[in-house]
Amino acid sequence: xxxxxxxxxxxxxxxxxxxxxxxxxxxxxxxxxxxxxxxxxxxxxxxxxxxxxxxxxxxxxxxxxxxxxxxxxxxxxxxxxxxxxxxxxxxxxxxxxxxxxxxxxxxxxxxxxxxxxxxxxxxxxxxxxxxxxxxxxxxxxxxxxxxxxxxxxxxxxxxxxxxxxxxxxxxxxxxxxxxxxxxxxxxxxxxxxxxxxxxxxxxxxxxxxxxxxxxxxxxxxxxxxxxxxxxxxxxxxxxxxxxxxxxxxxxxxxxxxxxxxxxxxxxxxxxxxxxxxxxxxxxxxxxxxxxxxxxxxxxxxxxxxxxx
Amino acid sequence: xxxxxxxxxxxxxxxxxxxxxxxxxxxxxxxxxxxxxxxxxxxxxxxxxxxxxxxxxxxxxxxxxxxxxxxxxxxxxxxxxxxxxxxxxxxxxxxxxxxxxxxxxxxxxxxxxxxxxxxxxxxxxxxxxxxxxxxxxxxxxxxxxxxxxxxxxxxxxxxxxxxxxxxxxxxxxxxxxxxxxxxxxxxxxxxxxxxxxxxxxxxxxxxxxxxxxxxxxxxxxxxxxxxxxxxxxxxxxxxx
Numbered sequence: 001x002x003x004x005x006x007x008x009x010x011x012x013x014x015x016x017x018x019x020x021x022x023x024x025x026x027x028x029x030x031x032x033x034x035x036x037x038x039x040x041x042x043x044x045x046x047x048x049x050x051x052x053x054x055x056x057x058x059x060x061x062x063x064x065x066x067x068x069x070x071x072x073x074x075x076x077x078x079x080x081x082x083x084x085x086x087x088x089x090x091x092x093x094x095x096x097x098x099x100x101x102x103x104x105x106x107x108x109x110x111x112x113x114x115x116x117x118x119x120x121x122x123x124x125x126x127x128x129x130x131x132x133x134x135x136x137x138x139x140x141x142x143x144x145x146x147x148x149x150x151x152x153x154x155x156x157x158x159x160x161x162x163x164x165x166x167x168x169x170x171x172x173x174x175x176x177x178x179x180x181x182x183x184x185x186x187x188x189x190x191x192x193x194x195x196x197x198x199x200x201x202x203x204x205x206x207x208x209x210x211x212x213x214x215x216x217x218x219x220x221x222x223x224x225x226x227x228x229x230x231x232x233x234x235x236x237x238x239x240x241x242x243x244x245x246x247x248x249x250x251x252x253x254x255x256x257x258x259x260x261x262x263x264x265x266x267x268x269x270x271x272x273x274x275x276x277x278x279x280x281x282x283x284x285x286x287x288x289x290x291x292x293x294x295x296x297x298x299x300x301x302x303x304x305x306x307x308x
Numbered sequence: 309x310x311x312x313x314x315x316x317x318x319x320x321x322x323x324x325x326x327x328x329x330x331x332x333x334x335x336x337x338x339x340x341x342x343x344x345x346x347x348x349x350x351x352x353x354x355x356x357x358x359x360x361x362x363x364x365x366x367x368x369x370x371x372x373x374x375x376x377x378x379x380x381x382x383x384x385x386x387x388x389x390x391x392x393x394x395x396x397x398x399x400x401x402x403x404x405x406x407x408x409x410x411x412x413x414x415x416x417x418x419x420x421x422x423x424x425x426x427x428x429x430x431x432x433x434x435x436x437x438x439x440x441x442x443x444x445x446x447x448x449x450x451x452x453x454x455x456x457x458x459x460x461x462x463x464x465x466x467x468x469x470x471x472x473x474x475x476x477x478x479x480x481x482x483x484x485x486x487x488x489x490x491x492x493x494x495x496x497x498x499x500x501x502x503x504x505x506x507x508x509x510x511x512x513x514x515x516x517x518x519x520x521x522x523x524x525x526x527x528x529x530x531x532x533x534x535x536x537x538x539x540x541x542x543x544x545x546x547x548x
Contacts, residue, residue, distance in 0.1 A: 082449050083449075084445060084448060084449065102448045102449045102450075102451065102453075103449075103451055104449075104450055104451045106449065107449060107450070108445070108446065108449040110442045110445070110446060111442075112440070112442050114440070114442040114443050114445070114446040116443065116461070116464070116465065117465070117542055117543050117544075118464045118465070118467065118542045118543075127450065128450040128451070131450055131451055131452055131456070131460075132451070159541065159542050159543075159544075161542075161543060161544035162544070179450065179451075185449075
């Protein structure tokens with residue numbers, strides 16, 4: 001990767017070769033709707049409520065980030081939309097159609113990339129097409145197009161362990177796009193990467209998203225990442241997981257961390273979820289733990305009992 | 309090697325007993341055995357048995373291990389039996405096998421298959437259990453499910469562990485076969501060992517041991533070295 005690592009500048013929305021290459025990605029995004037969805041797990045009687053009556057609508061082609069501390073049900077929502085688990089109550093819709101199981105129209109990118117170690121990068125990207133019985137020549141053309149889109153064409157013959165974390169993640173994005181899904185579900189895809197690689201990949205993702213017009217549902221616990229990428233940020237609360245607040249990000253792209261409007265939004269969102277983050281930290285630490293005074297928790301609404 | 313053989317030669321010269329043959333005696337016994345065909349016939353008999361028994365053990369052991377890893381019903385019913393049986397040295401089945409099948413190939417194969425299939429099943433179970441969940445989840449989101457998911461994703465992902473089990477299974481098969489042939493008059497290297505004992509021919513006994521070592525090494529090089537390299541290439545150092 002040769003892109004500049006100087007902060008957001010690596011995020012320049014479109015590189016010259018990209019748009020022409022994505023012609024064979026005709027399927028645009030589809031809308032997603034969660035209608036009063038709840039999820040409980042565990043044996044009857046001692047069930048745990050993972051997600052409480054959640055309703056969320058994501059428009060076709062929209063980029064929505066789910067933001068919250070661990071245990072707030074962000075990944076659960078992703079799994080429900082992916083069809084990996086059925087909800088206990090409510091409905092999940094893709095377009096007009098209820099989600100009844102996993103399908104190639106909704107692709108998932110995982111935090112650990114989850115490329116198949118026994119396949120070369122190119123075969124990894126062709127794997128979803130092979131599952132669908134796409135013939136060899138078409139697969140080859142498609143994988144070349146995608147490898148060029150994520151700038152990994154030179155590494156097509158490598159096995160995943162020979163690639164860096166950032167390269168694996170770009171490979172996983174290419175694989176997710178292979179079957180031309182309508183919805184891209186991303187579960188903290190950049191969380192395990194160093195901050196420079198992360199910045200670059202955020203830029204790449206923004207570019208790919210604007211070039212393909214897919215609907216993106218992106219889970220993160222990083223406020224800046226959410227504000228930078230999303231059309232709309234959905235803040236999540238814990239125990240049980242539920243939606244706390246929705247915030248539309250109406251700023252021009254690409255967004256810079258140094259931009260004053262961005263800074264205000266990031267600080268505001270961080271303050272809103274500070275209480276939830278603290279709640280999780282408190283549960284995971286022993287009684288002697290004291291919340292650090294970050295200066296963000298000074299919103300009186302969240303300062304419940306802090307001075308006792 | 310040369311130094312060890314030298315020490316061996318000197319030692320056997322000093323002892324000067326028919327019970328301690330030198331390397332030259334063993335080499336002579338090897339040559340005689342090859343020339344008159346007894347050793348070659350015994351080797352062929354054993355290798356054919358080994359290949360058949362091992363093949364059956366693999367085709368039984370891998371599906372059994374997969375079922376143990378994936379089906380709660382199988383795990384709860386057959387699981388304890390498999391664990392219990394795998395702690396029994398397979399040669400203990402020989403008397404029963406002879407009672408059931410007589411002095412036949414089936415009896416000796418039963419010992420080989422039981423000896424190899426159970427460790428293969430246990431290793432496969434472990435390997436399948438430790439496939440990273442995100443690998444299978446990723447495959448499911450692409451629309452893979454059922455047997456397709458198992459064959460195209462789960463088993464390849466478990467391959468390094470299954471290969472480890474296959475190696476253990478091979479050595480268990482070889483051991484079971486040798487033990488079986490020793491106790492059981494039916495040709496093969498094990499029986500040739502027994503013949504050597506009957507004749508008091510220590511050189512022949514040692515010559516057969518040399519052949520058994522060679523079989524073990526050759527199978528390692530021919531069967532598993534390439535698979536090991538392929539795994540190391542794909543998985544990196546981890547799988548090596």
